[in-house]
Amino acid sequence: MKMAAVSANRLELLQIADAVAREKSIDKFVVLEAMQEAIQKAARSRYGSENDIRAEIDPKSGELRLSRLLEVVELVENDATQIGLDDALVRNPAAQVGDFLEESLPPLEFGRIAAQTAKQVIVQKVRDAERDRQYEEFKDRIGEIVNGIVKRVEYGNVVVDLGRAEAIMRRDESLPRETFHNGDRCRAYVYDVRREARGPQIFLSRTHPQFMAKLFAQEVPEVYDGIIEIKSVARDPSSRAKIAVVSRDSSIDPVGACVGMRGSRVQAVVGELQGEKIDIIQWSPDPATFIVNALAPAEVAKVVLDEESKRIEVVVPDDQLSLAIGRRGQNVRLASQLTGWDIDILTEAEESTRRQEEFRNKSEMFARELDVEETIAQLLAAEGFASIEEVAYVAEDELSGIQGFDEEIASALQERAREKIAERDARYEEERKQLGVEDAIAALPHVTPAILVALGKAGVKLLDDLADLSTDELTNGKDGVLKDFDLGDEAATELVMAARAHWFADEEEGDDDTSSAPIE
Template identity: 60%
Template sequence: MAITSANQLELLQTAEAVAREKMIDPGLVVEAMEESLARAAKSRYGSEMDIRVSIDRKTGKATFTRVRSVVEDEELENYQSEMTVEQAKQYMADPKVGDTYVEEVPPVEMGRIAAQSAKQVILQKVREAERDRQYEEFKDRAGTIINGLVKREEFGNVIVDVGAGEAILRRNEKIGRESYRPNDRIRCYIKDVRREPRGPQIFLSRTAPEFMAELFKMEVPEIYDGIIEIKAVARDPGSRAKIAVISYDGSIDPVGACVGMRGSRVQAVVNELQGEKIDIIPWNEDQPTFLVNALQPAEVSKVVLDEEAGKIEVVVPEEQLSLAIGRRGQNVRLASQLTGLDIDIMTEEEESARRQKEFEARTGLFMETLDLDEFFAQLLVSEGFTSLEEVAYVELDELLVIDGVDEGTAEELQARARDYLEAKAKAAIDAARALGAEDSLIDFDGLTPQMIEALAKDGIKTLEDFATCADWELAGGWTTDGGERIKDDGILEPFGMSLEEAQDMVMTARVLLGWVDPAELEPEVSEDDEAEGDEEAADTGAGV
């Protein structure tokens, strides 16, 4: 098959038809044709030749050219596509290295094999262009809701026709025991869009918390306009959910706006989520207050927050315990997800018994270590003292507020506490040395004598040993084995060391040993930050 005047325009017509059908740029189809014709020409003239084809976008005429580059004598490798300066003088006036010589060659006759190869090239290029178009169309739509038609179901995964391509709703992203038939309409949240060799992959979800947030945004105009903001969402898909909202307009009730007239707005979301019950909760910056709201409909008697540990204790009346926990722990689990806190729920009786036990344990500690009678030890505990360190190192005035304690008694109490702590620290250091702990570890800032003893018992006896530790080895953590979470106990976990503290201490040890350059740990300053710094400096200079 030769590219004759009879079928030159046919090339352009074919390109336009394919482009229209696949919704891609006709120019991409023409480029694919040029490449396929160039391959066919190479098979005729020789694969080492640099043959290029250009199709006129108006007339459809295909021009075949051979390109040769001018190179240095010692760099000449391919005689068919390269030539030296001397050789180029036959074709060009004053040739230089880097110049190219282009000459037109006769069009080729395309045999059956060449035509089939050209067809494959065009199809491949069109397929790649189609995939790129799909990816470009959907990459910015991640995080939004899309409507589609169910095409088929494969191994529990639903393949959805979303117009310009196919998307997948995986089995674990469906609500409960949802089942779909071909041509059912479905509404999903676009969770992720990835570019992969087999084409763009669009992953959908109906269980993501963001799906519920987007549904409320569609049903509640105040959320869409930014007057009401969704601060947090927690879901047990298909069963129950909690959503925290706040209003930036004092005249608008965020909960009422989300519920709607006679519950019309929230009911629309519930219907879409297969009857999932939704608790709409007013968000509050005060975490304990927010938690009380999140545990609705249970009533809470008292909340104790431990900000450092990220834990919170909730005390409820005995008759409210089952309501607060919920069926299979659902209520407290959703409240924990919503607040981002570990919640420990107990009844008033359990809390009273626990506090009594703590009171007795601290009383016994002070009686034994400070040589006090029971009444005086109980007095200390009642005033809020929980450890020997507090007694030893608080300001003297804090002890003087206790009834019956004068300055001499306060000083004696502190002296006894410090003597006991120093003796205990010396015993721990002696034990660590006996185990082989070296001064490099003992003198390292941040480690208490008891920590050093614990490390030595675990075989960590030098600063080098300490620097090779992972943060989770020191502070503890969790690993997953066969789908089951297993707790890893940290060596220093009993001393309240967090992962962040462990990371900082290990990195400090590595810097001291010269393993890490301190400059590498400094955060990089971006151009924007530098510009801001220059502006601040200019403002400061202007104000002088």
């Protein structure tokens, strides 16, 4: 009868471990380890915390064995953790100093306090294992769409039950004017999973651009299969969006496939996004074509690209301006986000006026600087020349090839331009010396006489003055020291680093001096 009771207890221990493991979706051995640790803790409180007590549960039979570890020593200093060599040899003839002997302990009767302590240990261990399982499961699901049930709403933040874990969708990640109530179904995009002290935090979003891309992958088989690729997405959540698509198969129209028969596919996405209007754009490797497509439904008359600064000037007919800009600038803003280019929009009338103004200013500059007739100055401006440097150093045949010019005129123009540049640089050099800008700055890359004067006027006169500046302080904003020069961030960075070079040279010399100093 007594044996039957023991067997029942052993079986019950394994059944409890199995039940907890299934309920929490964790490994049964993790639960058994938690039980072992809890029993060890209870046994230490019973026999004394100084004892090194081990508990072991057989995963097959459920049998519990309690034992105390004793270290074999020559001179016993602590009876709880040590045993003399002579006593150890009686128990185990092969015992040696430094070995550990196991001493079996009788079964432990748990008191109320010990049982409560054991329960807390088990609960904590199981909770930690459950958190680890949740993190490992969801960290690989970043970028997926998940479905869940709204558990509660706290100050606009929605807590979603995903079945095996809880996730949170913050207020700014849910669609404007969208409300959730307890029990509602929620579909969202997993954009981040973080391991935190209170457990893994799973963050959901319905405003993320990739949420729309994943919805299209669910609705459009060609996107799911990779035949159609979604290149980029720009969203103004619950209002309007643009999505750029391209087909790897020339026989498949990517826009038509995403729209679907009578708009069935795109309408399914629109319905999920609370009526968000979606423009599906044909992607193109040519930036100008892509940007023109992205500005749809507006028509574009002309584009001018500046690839270095990724800026594009778009000219539209006068009656298309409001359509191109969109309500509160929405259309051009989304097109800019979609393409990654800064877009400036002008009407044809504005562009014409500006071009005329630029042409007049350039013509006046050439007439004044080169001391030539207005007709010649206008021809240079019309051919796209923007400065006397371009006239001075361009190949002579490019000048002589202009209608109305010959080799004699071209040679004379280049000679005048070079003389003018030499005179101007001489004036700048004199002014630079008066300002006190040292010669070391003049030897740096990308520095011109005009730049030296600008630096001097800004108080940058020594190499260290320039080395102390950042790239932004040189070129960016209204207060940039060299804002009036087309220097570029890369050149500005190179200039600053060249000015700092002597710092590193000084450090190296200091290191060499230290290493060669005699040791006293």
